Amino acid sequence: MLRLLIIKEIRDIVGSTKFAVTFGVCSLLVLLVFIVGARAYHTAVGQHDAAKRENLRRMEGITDWMQVHDMNVYMPPQPLSALVAGVAHDIGRTVTVEGRGELTAHDSRYSDEPMLAVFRQFDLEFLFTVVLSLFAILFAFDAVSGEKERGTLRLTFASPVPRRTFIAGKLLGAYLTLVVSLLLPIAAGSALLIVMGVPMTGDDWVRLTLIIAAGFLYLGVFLSLSVLVSAMTTRSTTSFLVLLVVWIVAVLIVPRAAVLFAGRAVDVPSVDAVAAQKAKFSAGLWGDDRSAMAAFKPSKSGDMQAVMQEFQQMMQKLADDRDRKMREFASRVNEERRNRQDVQEAVAFGLARITPAACFTLAATRLAGTSFEMKQHFLAATERYQKAFGEFMVAKTGMNPGGRMVVLRVVVGDEKKPEPINTAEIPAFSYAPMQVADVAGGTALDILLLLAVNLFFIVGAVAAFLRYDVR
Amino acid sequence: MSQPTFEAVNLTKRYEDGVLALDHVSFEVHPGQIYAMLGANGAGKTTTINIFLNFLEPTEGEARINGVCTHTDPLAAKAQIAYVSENVMLYPAFTAMQNLEYFTRLGGRDHHTKDEYHRVLERVGLQREAHDKRLRGFSKGMRQKCGLAIAILKDAPAIVLDEPTSGLDPQAGYEFTQLLTALRDEGKAILMSTHDIFRAREIASTVGILNRGRLVMQRSAAELGGADLEQLYLEHIAGHAA
Structure with a gap:
């Protein structure tokens, strides 16, 4: 009987005008997301390659490694970032690496394309969270109340149909229809990624599959909620209005309200305030070092080369000490800010997780590698690069550049024309995006919450229908 | 008795x-x-x-x-029990045959052939050309006939x-x-x-x-x-x- 009810439900939905319209619109939107994503990826690759070339071009003509003060490193575009943007457009894509000193990312995509900041990118996460969740409601808002209005419920229950089986048929039929009708354009969109030359790795495909699976789990929440509400109302217009209000609160209001509340509840010093603290501390250190420089007295006089060497050694030591102290100070203030930020995020995300929309967003961005962790992951890679770059520069010049270091160099007459430096010798920046093994564990809570909410609404729908007046 | x-x-x-x-x-x-x-x-x-x-x-x-x-x-x-209401309401997106098959099978009778469905629909007076049409355009009389056909096929006492x-x-x-x-x-x-x-x-x-x-x-x-x-x-x- 369950099979019969499921097939009936699928036929009933597929034969309706609302399905024809929603399926058409959904298919177009899903394909659009993949096309927009693929194009955005290629644009980002173009920008990334141009930036790398420009970085090397500015070193053209340099004949002395001492003149190389820094290197710009750029976050390589990731295919999944184009499909689930997360924070990818908000955080800086460029880090200027000196041999020492604190690293900060700058030049976010919004600085290139500010209109994106206004309307955000149309990506898979937005499609599932906002658009498809509404379609899930459209699929099932009249599952029970509509049958009562049409009068078919009365005829159905004149037959020996167990109520649990009937509601299971409703849920499974609607869910299967939704999943299959979305999988078709998603499969076509995935094929488009290959056709459009987006280099998806095996790991990317696994993560994309997990994102889509989480998306279906999220849509299941709205589907089962719709069946629950329709089993608590006698008119489909009432169930639709109730669901619309719930959707607005769950998708549009609660996540933003949670962030707003957390911002008020937990005070985090602004980036500017922290930067001002660091600048003040740095100025203090620099003042001390200036006094030390002014007090420099060579141990031997007469030999200019030896004096310069002694001065350079002193400067190197001062710079190293200054860098160490600055790092310690920056690490402390950053950690304080980070700790407060962690509390704020925990409050914001904890509250936002009341809604499945936030659970899905957090799971999807984490799986795509575009969650809050993305910035830390990128900066960690740049810190590793800074070390390699510093060592390279020490090997080349005997000094580690950066950190407001003063370098004096005496150039003695040399008739040989200097050769330009070979920039290919500079260590290359390598960035390994987070792998599925790195991110899967972090999504467990959100996936479990989505499962639990699904289960809650399914049980609620069954319980509500057991008491439903089918007359 | x-x-x-x-x-x-x-x-x-x-x-x-x-x-x-x-x-x-x-x-x-x-x-x-x-x-x-x-x-x-x-x-x-x-x-x-x-x-x-x-x-x-x-x-x-x-x-x-x-x-x-x-x-x-x-x-x-x-x-x-078989039941025919004052205003038989069936699934408008289904044809008469599909409605008949669904409700008959729901009543526990899933051994009927398509010919039997056609015969019963003809017996209740629904013309053959209407059998494979969607219920959307059916009059009340035609729907009542479908309802009675379901009751007949259910073969309930x-x-x-x-x-x-x-x-x-x-x-x-x-x-x-x-x-x-x-x-x-x-x-x-x-x-x-x-x-x-x-x-x-x-x-x-x-x-x-x-x-x-x-x-x-x-x-x-x-x-x-x-x-x-x-x-x-x-x-x-x-x-x-x-």
Whole structure:
């Protein structure tokens, strides 16, 4: 009987005008997301390659490694970032690496394309969270109340149909229809990624599959909620209005309200305030070092080369000490800010997780590698690069550049024309995006919450229908 | 006499708002009989049907189908009932055949062939070209025919009809009555609520008149003899029966 009810439900939905319209619109939107994503990826690759070339071009003509003060490193575009943007457009894509000193990312995509900041990118996460969740409601808002209005419920229950089986048929039929009708354009969109030359790795495909699976789990929440509400109302217009209000609160209001509340509840010093603290501390250190420089007295006089060497050694030591102290100070203030930020995020995300929309967003961005962790992951890679770059520069010049270091160099007459430096010798920046093994564990809570909410609404729908007046 | 197919034993229903819809109503319908319930709106006819279909539970008494209590074992009771409502509502996106197949299989009969579906639809008077059309454009008469076809295919011993000829044109009403007579002759027990005194007089084996939840008159066709049923009805409804 369950099979019969499921097939009936699928036929009933597929034969309706609302399905024809929603399926058409959904298919177009899903394909659009993949096309927009693929194009955005290629644009980002173009920008990334141009930036790398420009970085090397500015070193053209340099004949002395001492003149190389820094290197710009750029976050390589990731295919999944184009499909689930997360924070990818908000955080800086460029880090200027000196041999020492604190690293900060700058030049976010919004600085290139500010209109994106206004309307955000149309990506898979937005499609599932906002658009498809509404379609899930459209699929099932009249599952029970509509049958009562049409009068078919009365005829159905004149037959020996167990109520649990009937509601299971409703849920499974609607869910299967939704999943299959979305999988078709998603499969076509995935094929488009290959056709459009987006280099998806095996790991990317696994993560994309997990994102889509989480998306279906999220849509299941709205589907089962719709069946629950329709089993608590006698008119489909009432169930639709109730669901619309719930959707607005769950998708549009609660996540933003949670962030707003957390911002008020937990005070985090602004980036500017922290930067001002660091600048003040740095100025203090620099003042001390200036006094030390002014007090420099060579141990031997007469030999200019030896004096310069002694001065350079002193400067190197001062710079190293200054860098160490600055790092310690920056690490402390950053950690304080980070700790407060962690509390704020925990409050914001904890509250936002009341809604499945936030659970899905957090799971999807984490799986795509575009969650809050993305910035830390990128900066960690740049810190590793800074070390390699510093060592390279020490090997080349005997000094580690950066950190407001003063370098004096005496150039003695040399008739040989200097050769330009070979920039290919500079260590290359390598960035390994987070792998599925790195991110899967972090999504467990959100996936479990989505499962639990699904289960809650399914049980609620069954319980509500057991008491439903089918007359 | 054989076991009654329909059996109402002191059937009483008081709604939550205190309204007494049925007051100790008892009757029986045996195989090969048509029991016509007459009464004004609110007399308790639909409440009786709702209790037999387990849409409502009685406050007192029992409704039984072939001895099975409808509120203690509703699925077993419903397996023996076919139901045709006043306004048969089927799935508009399905064809007549698809509706027929679905509701027949839902009733536990999944051995019928497509030819049998066509034959039954033709038997109830639905023309062949309409069999594979969606229900969207069907008239009430055509939907009633589909409803009766479902009841026939379910082959249940008990058939419940709620105002089945209401709103049908005379020709459709006549055809419907002929089909009911044929089903009665096949040994089905039919419980029917109606406002149509003349049709009840024509086909019912027993007529019961309900007034404000009470069964105020019950007479077999033989007992009615040549009596004027309309006069009897008005007298009982007015509450001054002789």
